[in-house]
Amino acid sequence: MFGKSGRTVKEVIIATKNAGKVKEFQTLFAEKGVEVKSLLDFENAPDVEETGETFAENAILKAETIANYLNKVVIADDSGLAVDALDGRPGVYSARYAGEHKNDKENIAKVLEELKGVPFEKRTARFHCALAVAVPRQRTVVVEGTCEGYIAETQTGTNGFGYDPIFYVPEKQKTMAELSKEEKNKISHRANALKKLEKIWDEIFDTEEQVK
Numbered sequence: 001m002f003g004k005s006g007r008t009v010k011e012v013i014i015a016t017k018n019a020g021k022v023k024e025f026q027t028l029f030a031e032k033g034v035e036v037k038s039l040l041d042f043e044n045a046p047d048v049e050e051t052g053e054t055f056a057e058n059a060i061l062k063a064e065t066i067a068n069y070l071n072k073v074v075i076a077d078d079s080g081l082a083v084d085a086l087d088g089r090p091g092v093y094s095a096r097y098a099g100e101h102k103n104d105k106e107n108i109a110k111v112l113e114e115l116k117g118v119p120f121e122k123r124t125a126r127f128h129c130a131l132a133v134a135v136p137r138q139r140t141v142v143v144e145g146t147c148e149g150y151i152a153e154t155q156t157g158t159n160g161f162g163y164d165p166i167f168y169v170p171e172k173q174k175t176m177a178e179l180s181k182e183e184k185n186k187i188s189h190r191a192n193a194l195k196k197l198e199k200i201w202d203e204i205f206d207t208e209e210q211v212k
């Protein structure tokens, strides 16, 4: 994948335990003939505390910790939802907005409750995704992607994960959870970040042996 001969990558490791993300990366990378592994395959990998104030900081923390642990090139994804009427919340706290136990249903309920009475045109929001690629003990590169939309008043659709059932995508006139995985993977914040990563992939590596 990612272009030039001699730098062919057949497998990538995504430093995530989120099964929804893993599925999306598997679909995104399948087109490139690349197999995706995640922390669901490396159960003893350390837990990384997300202490950063930005998506990029958290992505770097996760990528570098796991890359150093496995001594392999690792990609980490830190992502979330920013709602304008909530001053950008839940932001970096998207996964644990309603509590440390991470519950998508409760997170959605909290956002909908906080937006009660806010008219549709003021319910603008965007998904953010920061992808960090860490080459162990050498360098880390970050790219970011976004996806613009509105927070609906009710949930619709069963695909995707997280806040997808309340994230309305105007150009599709559907929520993200009503889109097929192929459709989501064309327009999502994650797909947009990955497109940027693809463009700079060859520049990340100095020498061939760094890519196994």
Ligand SMILES: O=c1[nH]c(=O)c2ncn([C@@H]3O[C@H](COP(=O)(O)OP(=O)(O)OP(=O)(O)O)[C@@H](O)[C@H]3O)c2[nH]1
Binding pocket: 015, 016, 017, 018, 021, 050, 077, 078, 079, 080, 081, 094, 095, 107, 127, 160, 161, 162, 163, 164, 165, 167, 176, 188, 190
């Ligand atoms: O509706 C959604 N569609 C998406 O496409 C999406 N991408 C991210 N999110 C939300 O943001 C949190 C990430 O937080 P996060 O980056 O810390 O990931 P996580 O804690 O779930 O797993 P890990 O990668 O850290 O192991 C997730 O849990 C979700 O709530 C999304 N919601």
Ligand SMILES: [Mg+2]
Binding pocket: 050, 095
């Ligand atoms: Mg997390």
